[in-house]
Amino acid sequence: MLNSSPSTHFNLNSPTDCITVQGQTFYVKRDDLLHPIFNGNKARKFLYYLYLKDTQIKTIISFGGNQSNAMLALSVLARIKHWRFDYYLKKLPQQLRNNPSGNFKYACEHGMSYHEVTEFPIIHPTPESIILKQGGVGAEAEFGIATLANEINQWVMNQQIDDACIFVPSGTGTTAFYLQQHTQLSVYTTPCVGDSEYLKKQWHHLNIDTPRYPIIIPFDQHARFGQPYLPYFEIWQRLLEETGIEFDLLYDPVGWISILKHRHCLAKNIIYIHCGGVNGNESMVDRYNYRFTKSVIMKHSEKCLDE
Ligand SMILES: Cc1ncc(COP(=O)(O)O)c(C=O)c1O
Secondary structure, three states: OOOOOOOOOOOOOOOEEEEEEOOEEEEEEOHHHOOOOOOHHHHHHHHHHHOOOOOOOOEEEEEOOOOOHHHHHHHHHHHHHOOEEEEEEEOOOHHHHHOOOHHHHHHHHOOOEEEEEOOOOOOOOOOOEEEEOHHHOOOOHHHHHHHHHHHHHHHHHHOOOOOEEEEOOEOOOHHHHHHHHOOOOEEEEOEOOOOHHHHHHHHHHOOOOOOOOOEEOOOOOOOOOOOOOHHHHHHHHHHHHHHOOOOOOOOHHHHHHHHHHHHHHOOOEEEEEOOOOHHHHHHHHHHHHHHHHHHHHHHHHHHHHHO
8 A cells, every 4th residue: 555645765776686487597676666656667767856956846747648657656756856746648537537546546645636638738848847758758767777777787796797688678668778878788678568660769769879779679469558468467477476576567577478488598697677667556457357357367377377
């Protein structure tokens, strides 16, 4: 359960766990542990704003999905900074408006003012407001993602781990891209939202002239992003049971299926970035239950575990 008064204790330098999945060893950079809500790559992307001092800013404005992880992280950021948070979203489903749940509910509890629109309006920033793009895309994200890269670089050196690489699943590709700019290790990624071409276009929009791009492991999407798909639920549950770590239900199943399939092509020591987003699992599990009914999910999971 989330706390209505968010902790301001933000512990940078997250731990790295060693885990075993299907008999293979991996490292997991536990950015999900940075803060109960303001964690994962959203915390890294918005760190610049958390550290902002002597600013005139009074309002954060953003837009996106009604269960977005970034929305929830921004509601907490605004609360910590004593800023107003205006969030624009498409018309809410009746069910969600009547019974707020998941990230939407918690963001509202943290003081988010939401505005239902048919089209996202064009709003110009003022000295007192910042407009943050969907998914935390933007040059300011580099500041916090560089702190993540530096922690990994330092950890690899301290542990004297050679033959290491990094893996992070991609949405906008912002995390993978900026990580690669701040580490000599190879960063591998798999597109979860679009295809490889979409990801390359996203990197192109970041507008940095660089010789270093992350390496894309293509993935044949079986389901539209965010749609319940039983094999995703299965790997998510397996990971929970085998490692005790709860991953997110949107990006991580794609990431882990991809890694396990291509394990042999990657470096010996894979560092998987846990990007948080676990607060959003509540509404995803509801969607799985609604779509498949509990008994189908249970049967499917039991069948998979027996295999
Ligand atoms: C849990 C999780 N993993 C991965 C990603 C992908 O991050 P990016 O959009 O920077 O590629 C996101 C999106 O922010 C996310 O919420």
